[in-house]
Every structure is written in C-alpha cells, then in structure tokens.
Amino acid sequence: MTLGDLSFYVAMAGTVAFAVSAVLSVAERKVDLFAAIVLGTITAVGGGTVRDMILDVPVFWAQELSYIWVAVVASVAAFVAYRFFARRFIHALFLYVDGLAIALFGIQATGKVWDLGFGIPVAPAMLGVITAIGGGLIRDVLAQRQTLLMSRELYAVPVLIGCILFTLILAYAPEYRLEGSIFCIGLIFAIRAAAIHWSLQVPEWAMMGSKRQ
Amino acid sequence: MTLGDLSFYVAMAGTVAFAVSAVLSVAERKVDLFAAIVLGTITAVGGGTVRDMILDVPVFWAQELSYIWVAVVASVAAFVAYRFFARRFIHALFLYVDGLAIALFGIQATGKVWDLGFGIPVAPAMLGVITAIGGGLIRDVLAQRQTLLMSRELYAVPVLIGCILFTLILAYAPEYRLEGSIFCIGLIFAIRAAAIHWSLQVPEWAMMGSKRQ
Amino acid sequence: MTLGDLSFYVAMAGTVAFAVSAVLSVAERKVDLFAAIVLGTITAVGGGTVRDMILDVPVFWAQELSYIWVAVVASVAAFVAYRFFARRFIHALFLYVDGLAIALFGIQATGKVWDLGFGIPVAPAMLGVITAIGGGLIRDVLAQRQTLLMSRELYAVPVLIGCILFTLILAYAPEYRLEGSIFCIGLIFAIRAAAIHWSLQVPEWAMMGSKRQ
Numbered sequence: 001m002t003l004g005d006l007s008f009y010v011a012m013a014g015t016v017a018f019a020v021s022a023v024l025s026v027a028e029r030k031v032d033l034f035a036a037i038v039l040g041t042i043t044a045v046g047g048g049t050v051r052d053m054i055l056d057v058p059v060f061w062a063q064e065l066s067y068i069w070v071a072v073v074a075s076v077a078a079f080v081a082y083r084f085f086a087r088r089f090i091h092a093l094f095l096y097v098d099g100l101a102i103a104l105f106g107i108q109a110t111g112k113v114w115d116l117g118f119g120i121p122v123a124p125a126m127l128g129v130i131t132a133i134g135g136g137l138i139r140d141v142l143a144q145r146q147t148l149l150m151s152r153e154l155y156a157v158p159v160l161i162g163c164i165l166f167t168l169i170l171a172y173a174p175e176y177r178l179e180g181s182i183f184c185i186g187l188i189f190a191i192r193a194a195a196i197h198w199s200l201q202v203p204e205w206a207m208m209g210s211k212r213q
Numbered sequence: 214m215t216l217g218d219l220s221f222y223v224a225m226a227g228t229v230a231f232a233v234s235a236v237l238s239v240a241e242r243k244v245d246l247f248a249a250i251v252l253g254t255i256t257a258v259g260g261g262t263v264r265d266m267i268l269d270v271p272v273f274w275a276q277e278l279s280y281i282w283v284a285v286v287a288s289v290a291a292f293v294a295y296r297f298f299a300r301r302f303i304h305a306l307f308l309y310v311d312g313l314a315i316a317l318f319g320i321q322a323t324g325k326v327w328d329l330g331f332g333i334p335v336a337p338a339m340l341g342v343i344t345a346i347g348g349g350l351i352r353d354v355l356a357q358r359q360t361l362l363m364s365r366e367l368y369a370v371p372v373l374i375g376c377i378l379f380t381l382i383l384a385y386a387p388e389y390r391l392e393g394s395i396f397c398i399g400l401i402f403a404i405r406a407a408a409i410h411w412s413l414q415v416p417e418w419a420m421m422g423s424k425r426q
Numbered sequence: 427m428t429l430g431d432l433s434f435y436v437a438m439a440g441t442v443a444f445a446v447s448a449v450l451s452v453a454e455r456k457v458d459l460f461a462a463i464v465l466g467t468i469t470a471v472g473g474g475t476v477r478d479m480i481l482d483v484p485v486f487w488a489q490e491l492s493y494i495w496v497a498v499v500a501s502v503a504a505f506v507a508y509r510f511f512a513r514r515f516i517h518a519l520f521l522y523v524d525g526l527a528i529a530l531f532g533i534q535a536t537g538k539v540w541d542l543g544f545g546i547p548v549a550p551a552m553l554g555v556i557t558a559i560g561g562g563l564i565r566d567v568l569a570q571r572q573t574l575l576m577s578r579e580l581y582a583v584p585v586l587i588g589c590i591l592f593t594l595i596l597a598y599a600p601e602y603r604l605e606g607s608i609f610c611i612g613l614i615f616a617i618r619a620a621a622i623h624w625s626l627q628v629p630e631w632a633m634m635g636s637k638r639q
C-alpha cells in the first residue's frame with residue numbers, strides 16, 4: 001500500500017465519520033431518510049465544495065465520486081442502524097474518527113491551496129478550516145441546530161492551529177512537507193481527542209459577552 | 214409554438230409559482246416589500262444558481278434575465294395582492310404549479326448536468342434535486358422558517374425519484390430522452406399532487422428519532 | 427493621494443466597520459475569540475465573495491489580502507476591547523462608518539459588474555446589494571440572529587435605491603460616472619444616516635402580514 005492509498009483510505013474513513021456523526025447529531029430531531037442522506041452528504045463534502053468554489057477549481061467529488069457514494073451509504077447505514085451507532089462506545093469511536101477527519105481534511109486542503117499559490121500566506125490555513133468545518137456549519141444551519149461557532153466546544157480551533165503551523169512549515173521548511181503534514185494532523189487530532197476525552201471547553205478568558213447573560 | 218417555446222413558458226410559469234409561493238409562505242412574518250422581492254427571487258433562481266456555481270458554468274439567469282424580471286414582478290404582485298393569492302383556491306393552484314415547477318426544473322437540470330458529463334452517474338440526479346429545492350432551502354434559512362428537510366411534507370423525495378429514473382433513461386435508453394423527460398416530469402408532479410391533495414406525509418417507518426421526543 | 431488611494435482607504439475603513447459591527451452584534455451571545463474572528467471576517471468579505479462566485483471571477487481578496495488581514499485584526503480588536511467599542515459614542519461612530527461601507531461596496535460592485543457586461547441591466551444593482559448586505563446575512567445565519575430581511579430596520583433599501591440610480595447613470599450618462607458614483611454613495615449614506623439618527627423604520631404600508639400576528 002502506497003502513501004497515496006493510505007491517504008485515500010483515511011479520507012474515506014473521514015467521509016464515513018462525517019456522514020455518520022451528522023446523522024447521529026440530528027437523530028433526536030426525527031428526520032426522515034431523505035433528510036438524513038442530504039445532511040450526511042452535505043456534512044461530508046460541503047466544506048470541500050465551498051473551498052473549491054472559492055478557489056474556482058472543479059469540485060473534488062466530480063472526479064472522484066467515491067466521496068458521494070461513501071457518504072450516501074454511510075448516511076443510510078447510520079439512519080437504519082442508528083441504535084447501533086448511538087451506543088456509547090461506537091458513538092465515541094466516531095467522535096474520534098471525526099476528529100481525525102477534520103485534521104486530515106484541514107491539512108490536505110491547506111496543502112492544496114498552497115500548491116495553487118492562492119492567497120498566500122493567509123488563504124491556505126483559512127480554507128483549511130473552511131474545508132474541515134464548513135460541511136458541519138451548513139448541516140447545522142439546514143437542520144436548525146446551534147452552529148458550532150456558537151458553542152464552547154473545542155472543535156475548530158485545533159484545526160486552525162494545525163493549519164497555521166503547516167503553513168509555516170510549507171513556507172520555511174518545505175523539505176519537511178510530508179513529516180510536517182503528518183505531525184500537524186497528529187497535533188490537531190491530539191488536541192481534539194483531549195477535548196473529547198476530558199470534555200475540554202474554550203476557557204472563560206477567551207469568551208466575550210455582556211454580564212446580562 | 215415549438216417545444217423549446219413550450220419549455221420556456223413552463224419555466225416562466227414555474228418561476229412565477231416559486232416566487233409567489235415564497236412570498237405567501239413568509240406573509241405571516243410581516244416582511245417588507247424589499248424582503249419579499251429578495252426572498253421571492255432567491256427562491257425562484259437560488260437552486261439553479263447553486264447548481265451552476267458547483268458546475269462552474271455561467272449562471273443561467275445572466276444570459277436570460279427574464280428569470281429575474283419575472284421573479285421580481287411575481288414577488289411584487291404577490292406582496293401587493295396577497296389577499297387575492299392567499300385565497301384557498303388560488304393558493305392551492307400555486308401549490309400545484311409549484312409542484313410542476315420542481316418537476317420541470319429538476320428534470321431539466323438532470324439533463325443539463327448529464328450533457329456536461331459532470332459527475333456521472335451520481336451528480337445529475339443530485340444537482341437536479343438541488344436545483345429544484347435549493348432556492349426554497351435558502352429562503353427558509355434567511356426567513357428563519359423550519360427548512361423542508363426538517364418537515365415531514367413529501368416535497369423533495371418525488372423529485373429525487375424522478376431524477377434518478379431520468380438518469381437511468383439517459384444511461385440505458387437515450388433514444389427516449391424526450392418521452393422520458395415528459396414522463397419523469399409527469400411522475401414527479403403526480404406524486405407531488407397526490408401529496409398535496411391527500412396531505413401525504415413521509416411514512417413513520419422512514420422516520421428516525423429518539424423516544425425522548 | 428490619488429483617487430485610487432482614497433478609494434482603497436475608504437474600503438479598508440469599511441472593512442474595519444463591517445468586522446467591528448459584526449463582533450459587537452454578537453457580543454451578547456458569549457462567543458469565543460475564534461467565532462468572533464470568523465464572524466467578523468465573513469461579514470467583511472462574505473458579500474463580495476458571493477458576488478465573485480456568481481460572476482465566476484477570482485475572489486477579490488485572493489489578490490489583495492489586506493481585506494482579510496484588516497478584517498481579522500479589527501475582529502480581534504473588537505473582541506479584546508469590546509467595552510471600548512461598545513461605548514455609546516464609539517458604537518454610533520461605527521454604525522455610521524458601516525453605513526458608508528455598504529454605500530461604497532454597493533456602488534463599487536455595481537460598477538464592477540457593469541464593466542464585466544454581466545446581466546445588464548438587472549445584475550449590477552442586484553449584485554451591488556448582495557455585496558453590501560451578503561456578509562451580514564451570512565453572519566446572522568451562522569450566529570442564529572434575526573436576519574436583516576426579517577427586521578424593519580432601513581438597511582438594504584437605501585443601497586438598492588443608490589445602485590439602481592447608479593445603473594441609470596452608467597446607462598444614460600456614462601460621462602458622469604465618477605460624479606455619479608460619489609453622488610450615489612452620498613445618497614445611500616445620507617438615507618442610512620438619517621435612518622440611524624432618527625431610528626427610521628420601513629413604513630407600515632410597505633409591510634405585509636396577516637392580522638393574526
């Protein structure tokens with residue numbers, strides 16, 4: 001198995017995790033099968049679609065339809081067998097795979113945008129974050145849930161940190177691109193996993209708000 | 214009158230139906246004229262605009278501004294004369310024309326995406342559904358109504374069925390494209406009309422949800 | 427200082443105003459620093475990004491990253507020093523600068539779309555309005571606030587009036603383009619400033635709604 005293969009299989013696992021966690025997250029809202037497929041698929045491919053539309057390049061899934069098929073099948077599976085997926089252990093497993101997915105997709109996107117020379121040095125990290133969390137944002141808006149921007153969960157910030165670090169590596173140490181990408185994916189995942197495991201939240205000093213609330 | 218003419222007039226009727234039903238659906242929210250025009254026009258052209266942005270082709274209304282003019286005029290008319298449009302008979306008429314519009318726009322889009330060879334075999338039906346319901350989704354998000362994904366109304370599923378069937382015809386019996394497109398439009402409309410007439414909902418077995426709710 | 431320089435500095439001041447007013451508008455929701463930056467930046471560049479995606483031209487900030495930097499820095503500043511920015515006088519100042527920004531961005535966009543010959547005569551004014559208010563709409567959707575379409579504040583209508591007038595000037599008196607653009611920016615700002623100062627609202631006759639509410 002080559003590194004390219006590995007990257008593909010991890011991306012597919014990430015797609016499954018995005019779709020499954022999307023369906024689980026709307027389970028309590030009594031959606032139907034169609035809505036589950038739409039929300040699962042949008043969560044899985046929405047962020048990368050927005051990125052490619054901003055980059056003005058062909059959307060990634062048009063050439064590689066596996067992303068769509070896998071997302072649809074995973075959404076249907078999560079819908080049909082949600083009692084299985086909702087079990088504590090399985091649910092936790094998918095939370096961690098979702099954490100790996102945002103790490104992978106964020107870093108991959110940062111590299112893609114960097115290679116296109118688009119909006120360097122800001123856009124690669126910015127579009128990395130959009131790729132990782134954009135699908136989830138669209139899902140929350142369409143499903144009328146609280147968007148992650150309004151929650152205190154530590155979800156997007158690790159991606160931002162990793163993507164900025166990877167941008168620095170691409171700028172100042174491009175010869176360590178491969179090692180750097182693996183390290184940044186590991187770093188994002190480690191922070192996210194710690195946040196899941198210890199229920200870490202954004203600390204109070206990084207919050208803003210009137211005293212009224 | 215040629216078939217192309219007929220298709221154009223049906224598309225204009227569909228545009229009117231989209232805009233009018235959008236304005237009627239936000240009437241109880243006390244919107245102003247500007248918001249009525251914006252929501253009516255977005256509902257009418259929003260789905261096709263998202264489709265063309267994903268396809269990376271020029272948006273359809275840039276070359277054929279009638280879509281915009283007709284949507285704006287219909288929105289203003291629905292705003293000014295909403296008591297007329299809100300009458301039981303007229304409102305029902307527009308519901309049915311809206312049903313014809315989602316059928317027509319969905320099948321037209323499926324054919325367009327197929328001809329572009331974009332993401333075959335999945336994308337044509339997928340973008341057909343996005344074209345048909347995308348504008349309504351954006352309207353619901355901007356007007357802060359419950360999106361149709363969260364409702365049990367049988368609205369998008371008939372479009373999906375028709376677009377998948379039309380994709381199969383394009384793949385396996387392209388010589389029957391014209392007859393097939395008319396049949397699929399008729400099928401979508403028939404299911405949708407039945408859903409309107411008998412207030413059909415998504416059946417319980419196709420729903421998901423915790424017992425808590 | 428040339429006119430181009432002036433236009434650039436006004437655009438930067440407008441970007442600051444958009445970002446600061448965005449962060450102030452979500453201050454009571456207890457957002458974190460990351461969300462403040464995301465919402466501030468989306469408000470500042472979101473409308474123009476949607477416009478460029480519809481036009482199918484490169485997004486404006488990819489070539490001129492100052493828009494992003496300025497938006498990020500302004501968002502952080504508003505987050506850190508929001509007690510300062512929330513003071514009555516400072517807040518009012520930013521409301522007026524925001525009014526100047528929607529005027530400037532709307533008219534600039536109308537001219538840009540006109541020069542591209544895109545969807546004349548409708549699209550220039552339409553995309554002018556989208557450029558001016560699109561970022562704010564996306565912010566409200568992501569922050570789950572009431573969108574401005576659902577409010578009675580006189581915000582988008584002055585932009586629409588100015589952009590239509592500027593379109594007429596471009597069509598019938600192109601030799602007065604410069605004077606016309608300054609006049610239209612002034613007109614939009616004047617109406618908006620009057621609306622802020624006297625708390626003007628959309629008049630009752632331009633509202634719609636059932637008597638139930």
